[in-house]
Amino acid sequence: TSAARIALIKGDGIGIDVAEAAMEAARTACRHVGAPALELDEIQAGAGYFERTGQDIEPGGEERAGRADAIFLGAIGLPAIRHADGTEISPHLRLRDRYGLYAGIRPVRAYPNAPQRLADPRAAGLDLIILRESTEGLFYSAAAHGRAQVIGDDEVRETLRITRATTEKLHRFAFRLAEKRRQRGKRARLTCVDKANVFTSMAFFRKIFDEVAADHPQTQIGYNYVDAQALDLVRRPWEFDILVMENMFGDILSDLAGGLVGGMGMAACAEIGDTTGLFQPAHGSAPDIMGQDKANPLAAILSAALMLDYLAEKTGTATYARAALAIEDAVEAGFAANRLRPMEFGGDMGTWAVTQAV
Amino acid sequence: TSAARIALIKGDGIGIDVAEAAMEAARTACRHVGAPALELDEIQAGAGYFERTGQDIEPGGEERAGRADAIFLGAIGLPAIRHADGTEISPHLRLRDRYGLYAGIRPVRAYPNAPQRLADPRAAGLDLIILRESTEGLFYSAAAHGRAQVIGDDEVRETLRITRATTEKLHRFAFRLAEKRRQRGKRARLTCVDKANVFTSMAFFRKIFDEVAADHPQTQIGYNYVDAQALDLVRRPWEFDILVMENMFGDILSDLAGGLVGGMGMAACAEIGDTTGLFQPAHGSAPDIMGQDKANPLAAILSAALMLDYLAEKTGTATYARAALAIEDAVEAGFAANRLRPMEFGGDMGTWAVTQAV
Numbered sequence: 001t002s003a004a005r006i007a008l009i010k011g012d013g014i015g016i017d018v019a020e021a022a023m024e025a026a027r028t029a030c031r032h033v034g035a036p037a038l039e040l041d042e043i044q045a046g047a048g049y050f051e052r053t054g055q056d057i058e059p060g061g062e063e064r065a066g067r068a069d070a071i072f073l074g075a076i077g078l079p080a081i082r083h084a085d086g087t088e089i090s091p092h093l094r095l096r097d098r099y100g101l102y103a104g105i106r107p108v109r110a111y112p113n114a115p116q117r118l119a120d121p122r123a124a125g126l127d128l129i130i131l132r133e134s135t136e137g138l139f140y141s142a143a144a145h146g147r148a149q150v151i152g153d154d155e156v157r158e159t160l161r162i163t164r165a166t167t168e169k170l171h172r173f174a175f176r177l178a179e180k181r182r183q184r185g186k187r188a189r190l191t192c193v194d195k196a197n198v199f200t201s202m203a204f205f206r207k208i209f210d211e212v213a214a215d216h217p218q219t220q221i222g223y224n225y226v227d228a229q230a231l232d233l234v235r236r237p238w239e240f241d242i243l244v245m246e247n248m249f250g251d252i253l254s255d256l257a258g259g260l261v262g263g264m265g266m267a268a269c270a271e272i273g274d275t276t277g278l279f280q281p282a283h284g285s286a287p288d289i290m291g292q293d294k295a296n297p298l299a300a301i302l303s304a305a306l307m308l309d310y311l312a313e314k315t316g317t318a319t320y321a322r323a324a325l326a327i328e329d330a331v332e333a334g335f336a337a338n339r340l341r342p343m344e345f346g347g348d349m350g351t352w353a354v355t356q357a358v
Numbered sequence: 359t360s361a362a363r364i365a366l367i368k369g370d371g372i373g374i375d376v377a378e379a380a381m382e383a384a385r386t387a388c389r390h391v392g393a394p395a396l397e398l399d400e401i402q403a404g405a406g407y408f409e410r411t412g413q414d415i416e417p418g419g420e421e422r423a424g425r426a427d428a429i430f431l432g433a434i435g436l437p438a439i440r441h442a443d444g445t446e447i448s449p450h451l452r453l454r455d456r457y458g459l460y461a462g463i464r465p466v467r468a469y470p471n472a473p474q475r476l477a478d479p480r481a482a483g484l485d486l487i488i489l490r491e492s493t494e495g496l497f498y499s500a501a502a503h504g505r506a507q508v509i510g511d512d513e514v515r516e517t518l519r520i521t522r523a524t525t526e527k528l529h530r531f532a533f534r535l536a537e538k539r540r541q542r543g544k545r546a547r548l549t550c551v552d553k554a555n556v557f558t559s560m561a562f563f564r565k566i567f568d569e570v571a572a573d574h575p576q577t578q579i580g581y582n583y584v585d586a587q588a589l590d591l592v593r594r595p596w597e598f599d600i601l602v603m604e605n606m607f608g609d610i611l612s613d614l615a616g617g618l619v620g621g622m623g624m625a626a627c628a629e630i631g632d633t634t635g636l637f638q639p640a641h642g643s644a645p646d647i648m649g650q651d652k653a654n655p656l657a658a659i660l661s662a663a664l665m666l667d668y669l670a671e672k673t674g675t676a677t678y679a680r681a682a683l684a685i686e687d688a689v690e691a692g693f694a695a696n697r698l699r700p701m702e703f704g705g706d707m708g709t710w711a712v713t714q715a716v
């Protein structure tokens with residue numbers, strides 16, 4: 001049982017606030033269950049750093065991030081600081097690309113006393129996972145500067161890329177996720193979300209899904225077109241368990257689904273590759289409220305729990321899994337007892353009060 | 359005041375049912391206000407036609423469609439009938455491409471007594487328009503067979519294409535739409551929905567929005583990233599009036615928004631180009647309920663109203679605008695008096711009963 005090393009990128013805006021909150025929660029949870037303390041290697045990166053230095057991450061930072069057992073990221077980007085083509089500062093996209101962080105896991109769970117957007121009472125039981133491929137799809141063009149084809153001031157083209165290699169890994173990951181979920185006694189139907197009616201690339205994505213499904217006859221599967229899935233997420237989201245999809249689709253649908261259960265302040269996210277994983281709240285840097293103790297740290301804290309769970313498997317230190325569970329239970333129990341009342345949900349608790357309460 | 363000629367493509371599944379219902383409603387409305395009867399030119403097309411003939415539209419059908427004053431389409435596609443690459447039969451995509459039907463208008467309106475998905479009572483006042491560019495964006499690859507780049511069984515690439523020419527037309531259309539809406543006494547803030555933080559093409563889309571906006575200082579504008587917009591559509595949709603966006607984004611968000619106000623059975627759609635327009639309910643062909651008098655015809659009937667409005671401007675026959683209004687008022691009044699109870703919403707009225715009630 002050795003201590004795990006975490007590359008910590010706090011980033012911009014409230015990224016800094018919630019990253020600190022998440023590390024505090026992880027530290028406390030580890031101490032509580034007797035897990036080894038995490039070793040942090042802090043790396044400067046983000047739009048603020050770019051403004052000061054002209055680089056979006058400190059020299060050698062990308063390599064150091066890759067050498068840690070996991071990467072934890074607060075949030076990156078400031079709307080006022082952009083590249084010449086109008087896009088924002090996103091070293092995060094390069095990390096996804098470089099370390100092949102293909103499996104973007106975005107759990108969506110309704111907690112008691114957290115806001116419900118849907119009128120139907122069944123929404124109170126919402127508990128699904130969006131699995132967003134995170135290295136290719138439409139983001140292929142965006143992962144590295146210069147991949148977009150700019151034709152004077154007349155036209156821009158970008159490439160959506162679906163490879164067999166990544167798609168196979170993604171779908172295998174999805175079926176393993178379904179298997180784990182079933183073992184925890186939960187319903188675990190896996191839905192392939194695509195636009196196979198229109199795009200050859202998406203029919204290819206679905207074909208590979210079917211190939212991988214043939215190796216997992218015990219898992220119940222389904223299909224949905226992405227537009228119909230968006231509608232179904234507002235009409236009957238409680239019928240879905242795990243949704244696997246292309247990068248851009250996953251970006252949109254995970255925010256949509258996150259919105260159903262309160263908003264981005266609860267949206268945890270893990271991005272897993274073959275050799276490392278990156279963990280981050282799925283929300284942005286919200287510079288308007290940074291440093292004011294207003295941000296809801298729960299997305300970051302729940303992302304830290306996902307990270308601890310990953311570390312347990314990766315380093316073989318089982319106590320990390322118990323630390324993860326301690327955090328998840330604390331959030332669950334905190335909401336149930338109405339002891340978690342983040343300002344984001346109209347409550348009276350700032351970033352640190354929520355963190356302490358957890 | 360001459361009679362307008364309509365190219366009628368009923369298509370597949372319930373497309374046939376609802377197209378007939380819509381033509382019946384249009385006929386009645388025209389008679390009622392003294393507008394000239396529509397002349398119909400019926401064109402065979404769709405997945406069923408493809409299965410019988412190997413063609414997705416009858417010979418010369420595409421040309422005849424383009425010569426009419428407008429095209430009315432029921433719904434096309436049957437999941438069991440596909441091209442060799444796995445995609446479905448969609449001559450509709452070719453019509454959009456060939457006739458440059460760039461402006462896809464999808465109104466989203468809450469009617470009294472129709473289902474509300476959101477718990478917040480403000481959702482009862484929902485009244486927004488999604489303007490979906492409908493010829494390029496990611497669908498550029500899909501509009502014509504062979505544009506996707508297939509690399510053996512290893513990879514498929516598609517192209518997202520944003521041109522200045524089309525984007526300028528789209529945004530000008532959006533500002534005109536806002537202007538018209540304001541003149542009818544409604545709030546008309548125009549939001550550019552994109553992913554300019556990540557994609558060069560989307561930053562280009564937004565840049566052109568800003569250029570066009572400079573010519574319309576009287577219109578209030580806003581920006582939103584597409585993922586945040588998906589979230590905002592479940593959190594505070596009542597704050598939006600007109601949303602303009604790329605093709606694929608519009609496909610997803612218009613279904614999502616449609617879901618908020620009951621489902622696709624209310625989702626009317628107009629696709630306008632420089633020389634003609636295509637009108638269709640945005641829902642699919644639902645072959646499982648075809649010919650059973652179960653489909654909700656209101657999306658098709660409201661699409662016919664959009665068509666009559668377009669014909670009034672195009673042919674200079676003002677009575678068509680009154681026919682359009684007659685339909686819209688009938689739907690509004692029908693819901694208000696609970697005289698419209700489609701089966702889709704758990705009501706007792708089939709396709710024809712709803713049509714007669716309107």
Ligand SMILES: CC(C)[C@H](C(=O)O)[C@@H](O)C(=O)O
Binds near residue numbers: 077090092251555585
């Ligand atoms: C900030 C941006 C690069 C990022 C993305 O689109 O992937 C964000 O929206 C997310 O969902 O993590």
Ligand SMILES: CC(C)[C@H](C(=O)O)[C@@H](O)C(=O)O
Binds near residue numbers: 448451640
């Ligand atoms: C059937 C399909 C080609 C179509 C589209 O994606 O454009 C449909 O989903 C729509 O929204 O009109």
